[in-house]
Amino acid sequence: MSTSTAQEPIDGATTRVSGGEIVCEDLVRIYAADGIEVQALQGLNLHVEAGDLVAIVGASGSGKSTLLTILSGLDTPTAGRASVAGVDLLTLGGKRRVAYQRHTVGFVWQQTSRNLLPYLNALENVALPMALAGQSAKAIDERADALLEMLGVSHCRDRRPGAMSGGEQQRTAIAVAVANSPQVLLADEPTGELDEATSAEVLEMMRTVNAETGVTVLIVTHDPTVSEHVRRTVQIRDGRTSTEVLRRRETDEHGAELHVAEEFAVLDKVGRMQLPQDFVSALELKDRVRLTLEEDHAGVWRDGRHGKPGPGGDEPTDQQEEER
Amino acid sequence: MRLRLLLRQATSSIGASIAIMVIVAVAAGLFTAWPRLSRATFADEVTFQMAQTNANARALTGTALGWPVGAFDTSTTYAAALDAVEGVVDEAGPMLRPNLGDPELLISVGMPPVNPTGTGMPFDAPTPRPADLAGRFFELRAIDSLLEHATIVAGTEPAAWPGLQLDASGDGSTAPATQIEVMFSVHTAQRLGVSVGDELSGWPSPEAPASPEAAEPVVAVVTGLFEATDQDEEYWQFQVSGLTPRIASDPNAGDFAIGAAYVHPDTAQALSSSALRPTTSVWIPVAVGTGDVAGLLDDLRDVTARNIPLGESGFGGGLQMRLGSQLIDVLDRAITSQRGTSAVLTLVAAGPVGVTFALLALGTRLSVSRRRATLALANARGGSPWQIRGALAAEGLVLGVPAALLGAAAATVLVPESFQLGDYGLPALAALAPAVLLASEKLPSLRTQRADISTRSSSRWRWVAEVLLVAIAGGAVYLLLSRGLQATTTTTVDPLTTATPLLISLAAAVLATRLFPFPMRLVHAAARRGRGLAAFLGSARAIRESGGGLVPMLALLVGTSIAIFSTAMLSTLSTGVGEATLAANGAEMRLAGPPYSDEVVAEIEGVEGVAATARVFAEPQTALTAGESTRQATLYAVDTATLGIVQTGVTGALALPAGMAALEGEAIPIVLSSALLPEEDGLDLSVRIGSLVPVTQVGTAAAAAGFAEGPLWAVVDLELLREVTGQNLVPRLLLVDLEPDADVDAVTTEVSRIVGGIGTIATSSGQQSAFLSSPSAISMQVGFVVALVVSVLQSVLALVLTLVLAAPERGRLVAVLRTLGIGARDSRRLVSWELVPLGIVALVVGTVLGLALPHLVVATVDLSPFTGQSSPPVVYDGGRLALVLAGVLAILGLTLLVASAVARRLSLSVLRIGDAT
Secondary structure, eight states, X not given: OOSOXXXXXXXXXEEOOOOOOEEEEEEEEEEEEXXXXXXXXXEEEEEEOTTOEEEEEEOTTSSHHHHHHHHTTSSOOSEEEEEETTEESTTOOHHHHHHIIIIIEEEEOSSHHHHSOTTSOHHHHHHHHHHHTTOOHHHHHHHHHHHHHHTTOGXXXXXXXXXXXXXXXXXXXXXXXXXXXXXXXXXESTTTTSOHHHHHHHHHHHHHHHHHHOOEEEXXXXXXXXXXXXXXXXXXXXXXXXXXXXXXXXXXXXXXXXXXXXXXXXXXXXXXXXXXXHHHHHTTOOSOEEEEEOSSOEEEEEOTTSSSOOOOOOBOOSOEEEEO | OHHHHHHXXXXXXXXXXXXXXXXXXHHHHHHHHHHHHHHHHHHHHHHHHHXXXXXXXXXXXXXXESOSSOSSOTTOOHHHHHHXXXXXXXXXXXXXXXXXXXXXXXXXXXXXXXXXXXXXXEOBOSSOOOTTEEEEEEEEEEOTTHHHHEEEEEEOOOOOOOXXXXXXXXXOOSOOOOEEEEEEEXXXXXXXXXXXXXXXXXXOOOOOTTOTTTTSOOEEEEEEEEEESOTTSHHHXXXXXSSSOEEEEETTTEEEEEEEEEEOTTHHHHHTTSSOEEEEEEEEOBOOOOSOHHHHHHHHHHHHTSEEEESOOGGGOSEEEEOBOTHHHHHHHHHHHHHHHHHHHHHHHHHHHHHHHHHHHHHHHHHHHHTHHHHHHHHHTTOOHHHHHHHHHHHHHHHHHHHHHHHHHHHHHHSOOOOOGGGGHHHHHHHHHHHHHHHHSOOOOOSOOOGGGOOOXXXXXXXXXXXXXXXXXXXXXXXXXXXXXGGGTSSSOOHHHHHHHHHHHHHHHHHHHHHTHHHHHHHHHHHXXXXXXXXXXXXXXXXXTTTTTHHHHHHHHHHHHHHHHHHHHHHHHHHHHHHHHHHHHSSSEEEESSOOOHHHHHHHHTSTTEEEEEEEEEEEEEEEEETTEEEEEEEEEEOHHHHHHHTTTOTTOOOOOSOTTSOBTTBEEEEEEGGGOOSSSSOOEEEEESEEEEEEEEEEESOOTTTOOSSOEEEEEHHHHHHHHOOOOOOSEEEEEEOTTOOHHHHHHHHHHXXXXXXXXXXXXXXXXXXXXXXXXXXXXXXXXXXXXXXXXXXXXXHHHHHHHTHHHHHHHHHHHHHTTOOHHHHHHHHHHHHHHHHHHHHHHHHHHHHHHHHHHHHHSOOXXXXXXXXXXXXXXXXHHHHHHHHHHHHHHHHHHHHHHHHHHHHGGGOSTTXXX
């Protein structure tokens, strides 16, 4: 492990981590068998700063689950570059994969059955990854209790998942995921099976964990409300990152706090970008467009020989602002 | 905490764990019990065969002409000779020694043998000869153990006779002893008409030509009479006619009695200078004992291969004694029949043994697949493959080892036999199998599976493995067949013989699984036109999702083939035995012994259940003249009209040409044995039966089962011979044919009453059933039944495990179908559709396999101890096979019902959509 792990106890047993940086460049994953090839990721670019809280949204089949599988070390990308906390995922294998899964990443899945073992109680579930990592029994017990405390589910300590509510299950799942103090926490639809209020609660919990431990959190979801809880939302389309929404709080001159969300298109190293679908359909863009370089922006024009002759007005497509 | 987590994870699929433990325990028990039982039945068989053999045949015996003592060498006394024999006992191998009793040395002294009185010497005695005797004889016997088994009841024990040698002083002051003291048994003395004090003279007593003083002839003096302490003792079987005189009859003269006159053992030494003819017999009793039969046999062979030098070796005197025992043949037979039995049983057992391990593999797969999610999660959360496999292996050990220990211990206690480490090889394998199988199971992964584009390399490798398996099975069969009977003539376990039936079963199962979709397509096509949803869906699933059913296919197939094989093998063996006994017997019933007059024969023919009789009159050593040359042959006069009918179906029966019952010109038609064929044709043939009878050859035959013995014989018609010779030739052999539905026991009883209980009555069915109740045959039948029961249980287990393994998938399917509105009945039928086609295919293939396997056994296992023929023809008893097949069908049906009921109950728990992938 090349990353350093700074551990300072917070609230008794939670630890502060750093260095959980996620870098994906031109990531490609091709499933091939018997002449059929499916390209699940087609040159995806993603950069997440250490300690950031990012949501990835995308329609079903857009490749977000593939990305998560790769980031969690379960699958290996076909080409490109991917590293998490300095670990190169393309060359990951054997002992390094085990170490990566033990200490670098933790994850929470949508389905409870994939997060928690039904025949273990909450404490034992939290203890499992630590036991697998070979920690001492005393340390395991102390940390498991502290984690349950931090996530507000210490009352579920001796209950099995079957006896917990959905929210409690997911909180426990988060505790399990961060048990070994990973630098990165991956979450796949963590709120998929929860109602709105509970969803918000769980997402707040993830924010708390992010804030208190400095773990990088990556949430994959198609739930639009999730993006309200994160600073940065990345959208994936057809195996590529297409747009990003950045959220910040601004205080205006009257002292009122504003939530500002700005949407960006993602531009890769060689200058490729995707136009949002609604832009394409609104302007009836097809086959090819005309580009013009202006002083401070670039313009995209419908091909004049195609479709109705345009009014000639240039449409700013490189920036769009949205207020909520 | 770690242990607790391990424990929790191990107990999370308790059902599969219990199944594994039960399989291991039962398998270890059976694997342990099998060789022990096999040894136990072998020991039973040996004891049985040894006990069947009478003491005299069992004993090590030897007879030689010559003196074991020497008159000139004083050290070669009777005691010294006995010591030499005792040396044999001392030097016998460790297996034989404990079974050996005290050796006996008997010296019989008489005249060169003369018919019919043998070596007996005629004598004169003062007491008159009993009127009913034509002559009285005696032979002198010396044995020192006599008085350990008999008591003197009158007179005294005979003293040693010093012999006729001159007195040591040479002055003739002491007259040579001229009286040899002897004693008889009370009964012998009575029969011979002698009493204590009688001087027996007139026999060729020893003479001393060099001694003029010995003008007086040497006589035997009866000094005492003895009686056996127990006349049923084995001791007296060895000393033939020691207690009662042997009676020899001469039709012209009358009866002669030959009695045994016992002398002091040392008398023999003095007698050895005489011209009398000595016969030395040695007898070492062998007790019935079990233990290492092969070792015993080796020791016996060792003893019988050695010469025991007795008597003085100088002057070309003394004698070399060779011991022999019929026990060698008996043990050899027992070993051969045991080997045949175990070879057949190994063929049967190989299937279930293989299925056991396949079941364990299925059980472990179930155990892992039930914990798919758990293991995948543990793996994803940082459990290294070694960690997880290690945990699984530890779990396998915890499951397997105690269960195997329990099973093996139970078998060891229940089947008391000698402890042999080799017995625990297979149980140990069963103990370790769960650990190995669990650890080598493919670990599930959390990685999302895309079935549409998953790689198909595993199925490609499966093809390769399957083709390889079929090729290996074919090669094994070829090797086995080309090696022939050698396969079972070695003592060690032959891996090829053991593995071949399993390989064949496996190959058959693989082929059946592969070919199974083809007939199913037809069913599916028919179901598509039909209206039933279950049939359509079920057949579609059977075609497109087949491949998981290899283990249940194997189990069902093995079970069916064992049932069919056992039946065919038993009918083959019992028919072979029947034919062998029938050929030896000559007919279904054989009467031999007393003369059977025409009235008796007519009465026997009148008995209900008797179909026909054929009389056989035999005249041994009849002169058969062809031209100038005369040969001696046995002439058989038979009922030529009925012999063919009586011997219907008898192997090697004599086929007589028609017209044997009428004269051809002056001559009687005659059939000659092939060895008796005259060198030239056209010679005048005649036989001498009192007078010269002209015969004419009408045929030749190689064999005449049931009556003709030896190579030289001839057959004519009985009535015609009587007519021509005018003699009343009374047959002493009667062959009887019984009605097909005759009550053999009733007929036997009735016939026995008619003949007055004299002679022997042998029925072939009686001998056949005697074979079927011998330990070897019984153990074979028991082995068949055990293998069948085990394989039925294995089939049930295999089906249940497979159904449970497929339960989550079926559960999702049914859940989807339920939402689409399928009825409960149709969803139950879907379960049947998983099993019934599989069962039918297994039944068909298993039947074919079961019918074919006996041919392999017949070709590779030496079955001569059972049937006389090493490769008897395979016999299928249609009726019995149909019955067994119906039974198998019923059991299979029941199995399917039970398995689907169990599976339905177990699959209820996974009826939720979306749970576990």
